[in-house]
Amino acid sequence: MRSRLARLFWPFVFACAVGAVLAGLGVWQMQRLAWKAGLIAQIEARAKAPPEPLPAMAEWPKLRPEAYEYRHVEFDGRFENDKEALIFRASGGGRREPGYLVLTPLRLSSGGYVIVNRGYAPADRKEPGARMAGEIEGETHVSGLMRQPEPRNSFTPADDPAAGLYFTRDPALIAAHFGLAEAAPFSVDADDAPVPGGWPKGGATELAFPNNHLSYALTWFGLALGLFGVFGAYAWRELKSSSS
Template structure:
């Protein structure tokens, strides 16, 4: 009888041991993956800070626009000169949160370069009560204007992003191609420019609206997965001890 029980105990622990091993391997793999994500995120943040804080360089010429990749130019600090077409303003709705402490709009205005090409410039944030350009007439800058700012790729959308409706002026994404097509701007840059913070007559819109603080929780995620793997092993050890 004792010999039979001795043989049953290892068999009783076999499948729990296999399940623990597989679960531990899976949780450890998730932790390692988060460590790789951590290294990627830290490199990305460092690259963005380097580009955003660098002295402004000349805007890439129109002849290079078609070949530009977002990874090559995103957050690059540039300078350009042109004339705003204030009558073709697009307002991108932004809820409160992040850089915006209250709901409002990003004011995107086409800037016509000397070459005749257009670049959509995100001039900055305006609160809800400044939606109408008539409520901020001094900010409708006329004549040749020098701009410094950050190059930005078209903004992506997710399942919860409402559809843009240019006909009614309802925009929810920063999409220069969509804005250019609606206003018949050609040729137009495939990127936009987030204008730097600078004094604006009347105070609106307020530049420097680019969000430059990014969440980086990958280390805590990795520690969570490794902790769960350790807890799983501990549970199995207790289980095996109770069935020794």
Template sequence: MSFRGLLRRHWLLLVSTLIGAGLLSGLGFWQLQRLHWKEALLAQISSRIDAPAVPLPPREAWASLNPDDYDYRHVALRGIFDHAKESYLFRASATGAAGDGPGYEVLTPLELRDGGVVIVNRGFVPAELKDPARRAAGQIAGETTLTGLMRRPETRNSFTPADEPQENLWFTRDPSALAAHWGLDGVAPFSIDADAAENPGGWPKGGATVLKIPNNHLSYALTWFALAATLAAVSLVFMARGGKNAPAHDSGAARR
């Protein structure tokens, strides 16, 4: 069968293949765009976390801050912890040198010397040390200076459990929710992940920021392109075999 005959016979398959391969290739190019975005983001994060700590933005500038501009910025701040209002952010496992197993990140309001309150993620404690009485040495009293990374509020998805304010148990890092729970005024719209400087008694263990951000977009792109190529190849083979197996014209029968 001629090529034109194949097209005439399998036009619906050909159109479907072109549409399918086009959609799959489009997903591949989208993943390449995501790859460039992720690489730029990782480079930006690396430059910020390795930079010397700079002063925390003044309170009057908080409302106008853009999370894209401050997330992971390395800052220094000074204030007094309000340990009576610490909250517990559940984590299925620790990060960094804090060990393995489930536990909590301790979120504590820090009353700044210059006014305002910042929620500080002081670090991870295992489940058996959730009670502050079991890590009393780490409940720093009086004015203290610390460094850490500014963080935007965490977002939820369909798999995020609902917070349990009545149990002071949280599943997202959201300064506004903690401010409402404790009745705090002047709370910053961001939080601070404290650096890994050791606390008295060893707990909480700072440096809880997750910095190993996955970047699998290249493998995703290659997968989509491979699927597009496979679809095209299978369709072409099917059409070619269909042409070879088609019954030949009986010229004698045609004359009769």
């Protein structure tokens, strides 16, 4: 009997160690669940709040992305439609087809530039000539959500500034290509407001965020329980055989 108990020692230690790791991962996912829920609530509160004035140019260098991301703002200025940039998207605008985000510099009435994501246009509306009615001229009012620059990764294709084609929403790159001084370090996703001709279609910001951390946590906790169950069955069989 004693020898069989001794043989169970290291399996018991292994089960406890691995089970603790699995349970720890489950606890971590529960913490992530609370963090993600808080982040989603913050984003929804910012996005649905009434628009506030755009931060003054003097504040731009001091802005932190985590403090302004998805902030609802409004401002006035003139679009420089000849400096348009297109960001490729596999789908958008409520459609499951490739298209483009139309980003246009707007010269603020107070000075400086903001790159405005005016919204989604399908592939057959890629060229400005296919949506001429939507090329707004003169002083206009814009409201939308402030966005930080979109990061790149090793799978992001190279941009083609000469063709006005980009694969990330990076206002600094667009401003540099067009030689825009005093450009904002953020962009603004325009709200879904009526546009002559219907394109580009605003309101292209993705506000539906998955929060699967509860299922991840249950998976880790389930694995821990399964491991202890397997060890329990193994120990019961060993002890039972020793008593017979």
